[in-house]
Amino acid sequence: MKFLTHIAIAASVAFALTSCSDHDSDAPSAGNIISFNASAPLGGRQVVTTNSLQDFKVWAFAEGKPYMSDVTVDRSNNGWSYTPSMYWPSATPLNFYSYSPAIRTATATDSSNPDIPGFINGGETDLLYAVNIGETRVGSQASPVQINFRHALSQVRFQVRPRVAKAGEQSLSVNVKAIDLLGTNTVGSFNFPKNSTTIGNQVAGEWSDQGSPEEKNIFNGEAMLNTDEAKELITTGYIFSIPQTLPKSDISGNSYAGAYARVLCEIFDRNTGVKIWPQAADAVTDGAGYIYFPLSADQTSDAEWQLGKAYRYTLNIDVPASSSKIDFDVTVEEYPDFIDHQIN
Helix, strand or coil, rough: CCCCCCCCCCCCCCHHHHHHHHCCCCCHHHHHHHCCEEEEECCCCCCCCCCCCCEEEEEEEEECCCEEEEEEEEEEECEEECCCCCECCCCCCCCEEEECCCCEECCCCCCCCCCCEEEEECCCCEEEEEEEEEEECCCCCCCCEEEEEEECCCEEEEEEECCCCCCCCCCCCEEEEEEEEEEEECCEEECCCCCCCCCCCCCCCEEEEEEEEEEEEEEEEEECCCCCCCCCCCCCCCCCCEEEEEECCCEEEEEECCEEEEEEEEEEECCCCCEEECCCHHCCCCCCEEEEEEECCCCCCCCECCCCEEEEEEEEEECCCCCCCCCEEEEECCCCCCEEEEEE
């Protein structure tokens, strides 16, 4: 029997399975078409969810051989569509590997391997992945493959506030001009887990072959902070990072190594508007200076961004004794809540 082309897709849990078949008279039953339901985790702003999921890639393997290779599934009206379509084998189980959205890689994908080599992290893409192992369908009305997506990256966000003044202390205003992320890897290879990512099955993919640490801009502009309230500053949309071990902070004179957030700013007396910092010797550009915030918890050991977790760093700006040292504390909460990092 030859396998003909046509698949109908049911898009998220909110959509019903649809079909628009024009298969030949010798095709298998329309009920035997491979179809999908796709769902994504809940998340905050700019995070892909079931309702915002727009497309995904599907790979399927039968007895270790490609059955569907790099097929793009797109949201279409109240359903999903893709070509070429396939029908369920009569007895052979299929292993499905899915990710969303279509992404950039430094290395071409292999049609015999669903893993993602050389993923290039642009910081704005919420990469999702899903695995369904040993799927079979028997009968004339095949149910959809339930694809349960998980987050492959870490979400990292930064907010800034002037140091909260205690009784008798000087209140500060901070004019923030830039926030940069330094010393984190921006390229890596993602390997799918070997078990299904069904709800309740706690399996996760893995990242390997990481490299290409680059300086990434988070905020670029001008934001005058005149209250004790923390404010998230972001202009580039860069909030997603490859899960990784963050190298410990190393400060030697004016030389910095490891993973850091760097803030270009000016500090003023809130009541009088008089500029306090930086002095001319510490100014970098336009009268502003750099303050560095180490992302490893105690500056003596490595920290880690974990797959599928969200981290929020609060950068508490005080007048530095030098441009290099700010103490901070770290607290951790489970995703989808933020893991708050208070950096004082």
